[in-house]
Amino acid sequence: MSAANTVVELGGRSLLLDKSSFCGGNSTKATSGINGAGTKTQKTKSIPDNAEIFIADTLKGGAKKPELAKVLCANSAADVDWLVDKFDLDLSLVARLGGHSQPRTHRGKERFPGMTITYALIQMLEKVAEKTNRARIITKAEVFKLVQSGRAVVGCEYRKAGKVVKEFGPMVLASGGFGADFGSDSLLATYRPDLLHLPTTNGEHCTGDAIKMGEAIGAATIDLEWVQVHPTGLVKPDDPDAKVKFLAAEALRGVGGLVLDANGQRFCNELGRRDYVTGEMWKNKPPFRLCLNRAAADEIIWHAKHYTGRGVMKFYPTGEDLAKDMGVPIQTLIDTHQKHFEAAKKQEKDRPDAIGSSAFSSVLQTCRLDACADPDGGPLPAYPSGKTWDEPSGKTGSGKKFFHNIIDGSKVASEPFYVAIITPVIHYCMGGLECTVDAECIDKTGKAIPGLYVAGEAAGGIHGNNRLGGNSLLDCVVFGRVAGKAACDLAVGMRMGRMGWVKREVLHGVTKVQENQANMVNTI
Template sequence: MAAVFPANQVIVVGGGLAGMSAANTVVELGGRTVLLDKSSFCGGNSTKATSGINGAGTKTQKTKSIPDNAEIFIADTLKGGAKKPELAKVLCANSAADVDWLVDKFDLDLSLVARLGGHSQPRTHRGKERFPGMTITYALIQMLEKVAEKTNRARIITKAEVYKLLQNGKSVVGCEYKKAGKVVKEFGPMVLASGGFGADFGSDSLLATYRPDLLHLPTTNGEHCTGDAIKMGEAIGATTIDLEWVQVHPTGLVKPDDPDAKVKFLAAEALRGVGGIVLDANGDRFCNELGRRDYVTGEMWKNKPPFRLCLNKAAADEIIWHAKHYTGRGVMKFYPSGEDLAKDMGVPLQKLVDAHQKHFEAAKKQARRAAMNPRHPRHPRHPEP
């Protein structure tokens, strides 16, 4: 027999940052919510985010005199290949308020700001320790857990596999899920925030339907990312758009003892943002590491694997928590010297010296251009458009 709960609530499916943001916002505005997640714990892919969260015109940027705003962010997004200006505007125009909300509401440290791939300004925010995705998402989880413990305004239900949307006519009025062998119905407005389908490699998967050319690649998505909510929407006649736009991230970390694993560790873009360089099997640097992801990925297709992401001491010290974590997980290796790295790669040491020197000279040249040209996006007095 199915259990039935009252409808004076908002139902959120998915316990990552999007779902937790929605649920916390409902509570903040005086409502009630139930959050459902099929995994045994909340967090989702959001906890894997290792570089930070983007915001243009944030309080943190202003304290650092970074001349950024929503218009510059929108321009960068459209230049990066976004096809729908109206969606880019929503994403970018709300970004400052969203980052400030995280800092103010959840007492988060997002005081470090870096310029990463595709951005003309430093706008990727993170804290001084740990992975920012984990820190941010857990803060929201803990806030909602406190509400659930002390009041009846929030419930968090894990191991809850939502498999059906309930309708009254053409309107969605709730959902049905399975937990511990029981069927449960929840009624209320629905927020679907259960992520994408990058880890669904089946022959009938959304990935096979829309991007079969990518089925052979591994993923950095969690194994839970199988497009359940999209399929539920399609089952009741919902229209989908843009499902063919699957991003291939250029840097995943390979475990030496399991090189063919379909799920990889994500190599944070921040590793490149602090000065890490990507080398091919010959020890050659072949791309701008801070270019758009599709560009970096495209250049990797043209060159010879295996590829190595190399950080010198200065770069590693700037992101030392990440480096120690990756090293501890066996997906990053410390070399006492460049000579040791060259020997392991089977290339002349001078190859690595030349690659690092050219990178260093290019960085100095860019810094000089920024200092001399007030209209350069890295100049401290760069005028707003």
């Protein structure tokens, strides 16, 4: 949708094919938000973030290709602002997710941010399709083959209602990963058979179609073995073995949610990398619970009530009720929260943004974080850097450094909680078709395949061996925009050249002309 809307903005025409009966895919399920460094929203909140800090966090988080990480992060502010300005979206709330040194994950006050963003993009493209000939959307259309002329991709074939149809033009592949590809000959079985027993958050459409079609014409793949297992799949008590599970947004931990083992103890840094939190869960005793106190739940109440309505989260009037349901002494929960509270208070002296959003905002008005922080505070190693006073996470080597919406242990017995049972789930495929900074697919010799572009989860190499929360929607928007522009450039070049494929280097001047044609579409 980002690619198609970008093509339309640049004065081109787009055809969007989706094998499902409706558009949206997994993007509508994205629950935490979209990252942006240096956005208008951040500036209004005096958050001192920029592309350089974001790039460093992304590379430390697992990315291995600095040139792709730079595109992702450097474009983030402009592209998040594009969503807000062009589509009139509410992305006014900002949270800090695991692996991020700054609060930069944007969401709105209501609904899941993936749903909000994707529906807005869909509705705009539908409006363009209704009022102009610039866009078409065809659902229940399963693309199964790329059409080539020499090395170049010049179109595709798809099946709809028992018929095979051909369409021509540059192709942008954006069909997601293979997190629901459970067949014996699937990509999951080939590259990560050890994960086949796990449930997934992916829709059944996620079977790696784009990757398989690209491979069929010699496109290179990368990092297919890196499949992200998310630590917080939601377990429905009356259907605990369901293969497809709802996802608990990482933002639930960002606002202060704690992860407890079967004994009511914390055992990890809730804001650590996803692979780290999952790894610590494997080492400890299930069932695991994600617990939000009143302040944390109030900050993300739409999510909490939605999950409760779905039967995958439960409201407890008091901590006493929670302890009874868990089968642990209330004193255990009191002690667990008290240790967390005391660690946060000690850390507060080192990181003045440590406690609560109001304190965070007020301190930032008068003091830069990097000037106030004491990297030597605490006796244990912290993530992403520095030291921590938090013993349960610190002893894992990846200690908690940022604390939010903490409560004193003495309040636990009478405090209300929103709580969910959680389990690791297959969530995201970091690997996919290898691409350039212009979203061009490349072959096994490293040369770009003319006419073939990739964006979103189908693209590999952008996140390395671990994706940070909030970078998925961003990946879709940034590389969707990049791919849409590159495909539009190429289509214009083909028309201007009239003789096969024109080198992209000569097309950028033409793009300026196309940008001037966007005004008509933007008035719809």
